[in-house]
Amino acid sequence: MMNPVPIQNAVPIPRPNHRRPGPQANPSPVGGGPQLSDIAYVVFRHKFKILICALAGLVAAVAFWFASPSLYVSDAKLLVRYVVESRSVGPADASDQLMSPDSRGENIITSEVELLSSLDLATVVAASVGPTNFVRNLAGVDAATAAATAAQVVRANLKIEVKPKSNVIGISFQHESPFVAKEVIEKLIPLYHHLHAKVHRALEEFDGLGKQAEQKRFAVDEAERQLRALKTSLGITSLVEAQKSVESRMISLRNELSVAEASLAENRAALGILTNRLAVAATNMAAPAIVGAVGTNSTASSTNLSLAGSPVSSDSRQEYMGLLDRLEALRRHEQELLLQFNPTSIYVRPITEQIMATRKRRDEMAAAEPALALVPTAASNRPSAPGQAVSTEPDPTIGWARLVALEARVQYLKEQLEAAKAEDRRLADKAPDIVKLERKLEIDAKQAAYFSSALEKATVDQALATTRLANIAVIQNPSPAAKALVKKLKIVGGLAGGGLALGLALAFLIEFVIDSSVRRPAQVMGRMHMPLYLSIPRLRPPPSVPQMTPSNGSGSPVLSPASNGLITYSEALRDRLIMHFQIRELHHKPKLIGVTSFGRGAGVTSVATSLAAALSETGEGNVLYVDVSPNTGPSAHPFRQGRPVVAIQEALTESTRDLAQIQENLYAVSLSDPNSNRVGVLPRTLAALVPQIKESSYDYIIFDLPPVTQTSITARVAGLLDVNVVVIESEKTHCGKAEQAAALLAESNSQMVAVLNKHRRYLPGKLDADL
Secondary structure, eight states, X not given: OOOOOOGGGOOOOOOOTTOOOOOOOOOOOOOSSOOHHHHHHHHHHTHHHHHHHHHHHHHHHHHHHHHSOOOEEEEEEEEXXXXXXXXXXXXXXXXXXXXXXXXXXXXXXXXXXXXXXXXXXXXXXXXXXXXXXXXXXOTTOOHHXXXXXXXXXXXXXXXXXEOTXXXXXXXXXXXXXXXXXXXXXXXHHHHHHHHHHHHHTTGGGHHHHHHHHHHHHHHHHHHHHHHHHHHHHHTOSOHHHHHHHHHHHHHHHHXXXXXXXXXXXXXXXXXXXXXHHXXXXXXXXXXXXXHHHHHOSTTHHXXXXXXXXXXXXXXXXXXXXXXXXXXXXXXXXXXXXXXXXXXXXXXXXXXXXXXXXXXXXXXXXXXXXXXXXXXXXXXXXXXXXXXXXXXXXXXXXXXXXXXXXXXXXXXHHHXXXXXXXXXXXXXXXXXXXXXXXXHHHHHHHHXXXXXXXHHHHHHHHHHHHHSOBTTEEEEEOOOOOEEXXXXXXXXXXXXXXXXXXXXXXXXXXXXXXXXXXXXXXXXXXXXXXXXXXXXXXXXXXXXXXXXXXXXXXXXXXXXXXXXXXXXXXXXXXXXXXXXXXXXXXXXXXXEEEEEEESSTTSOHHHHHHHHHHHHHTTSSSEEEEEEOOSSXXXXXXXXXXTOOOOBHHHHHXXXXXXXXXXXXXXXXXXXXXXXXOXXXXXXHHHHHTHHHHHHSOEEEEXXXXXXXXSXXXXXXXXXXXSEEEEEEETTTSBHHHHHHHHHHHXXXXXXXXXXXXXXXXXXXXXXXXXX
């Protein structure tokens, strides 16, 4: 046995430098997405799963058809012309808006559909029809739960349809009982009218309108009672009129008091002058004569005038008396005007100016002739009897009487003025309370009128809502209940189609998500970019390892082609490899062929031994099968039949080569170390055996290599071989792992061809595009 030499001193196996790349299969992977052939492959591969799911769906559909009760449906149609949108509960005014459905019938119709499908409306309808018609078993269920369950049933079975660009709403309801189906639609329409009016016309505040209107009316009555009591206590009917009256009275009294005080001052001055003159005259005349003269009325005027000084002329007397009469007439006229106008009015001011001018002229004449102050006025000098002459001479007695009268008048006017002032103060004290009550009465009256009008409008709207609305018309009354087969057929079809869809979904889920194995030749060419030389189907019985039989009774084992189902595919692989070498002009001997895989159990040994047997049958040379086992020796143990395994050195030596022969032109050896069972030094061993390999008489040397992993020697050996046959087990080899292993082999610049083993064809011949 030869000793191995270090790899760095080894001479590489000579290879032609003009190696041409062989015909690579063009994978032309499918772009974009799954094609029709891929879908057919998935369906036929998982046909049993799909059939089972479809059958289950069909059974469920049949069971539902016979088990579910028959449903009855009743329908109606509503036409929504427009919607009255009230912003408040007050009387109808400009704030109310009329909104019509748009041209597409979406805005307003959508809100009405939401009202029809609301849970509140369903609850009212369920309560109106009766929860027992919707919930079968109410034993132990409280009223609230039963009502909520019934409302959910009504809402679930109520169907609302609106056609595009239409303002007609279709309503239908399904139930087991035809009576309940129609009754629900009959109850639903008026209740929907009420809910529509409540939402759009603010009828939700109707219940409080009556109370608020009553409260405002009571507030008005109370304010009127308090105001009336306050005015009665003051003795007035109107505060403004009373204040005007008191003010006018005060102005009149002030004017009269001023005039009376002026007259009193005049009379006092005139009477004082007359008294002084009389006193002077008394000193010159005897007292009895003077007293007699004073007591005699017939001669008093002439005597007094003579005593007072020069007599008063008739013209002055007449003018003075005219002034007094005019002044009295102007005062009366002023008093009459003050009852209607203010002192500053254009009607009162001229009269006041005339009074002032007349008074000024009177005072001037009284200052010039004091005796005029004793001249009686027209009223006091009026004759007591018809035909009696009127005296125009000053009378001292009348002067004294007039002075007393004027004093009494001034005192009375002062008292009346103080009373008017007290009345004014009393009105001023109560004025804020009266104004407050009047303002409160005005506000309460307006609010009472507002709520009364709102209550009247809400009453009308509620009456309309309980019957029919002008803007919503029923164009189809609830129809008689008929059997509803559409929904039942939809459910049955859904169950049947759902089973089939579930099967298809499961198949595609397994195919494209769960199962990542290599299954088809297109995946080998498309994803790993390796030429596929052979696709071996899953044979029945499963392919077995070639068995050894005695050769012609001589004791030499031979391979029986009839016992191996792989022989046909091995011959095809042999021919492809021979063509591979010829195209690349590889004429050197021996040609090194490696057989490996991307995972254990892929059938590497079966393919390698069958290929070795097929190459040995050409009769053109010898074939050496080399078993490379990383663990316990050769894996081609069926060739051994208990005989000791020989090493490759014996097969390369002419004297000992017969020990490795198993049949004509076929030899089998192991490259493992018989002592240590290690193959980790395979590259060095192979390099050391280069001279012997070059001088050997083998045409082909086939290496049965372990699977490609990160630690296996396959990737290191692949670069030393002429070609590497990668056996891929269909539906077992993971696609991702295969891509990584192929990349590992590509790093050694090795020639790789693929064999898809245990490939199953699911598609019929007319649909199957794989060779």
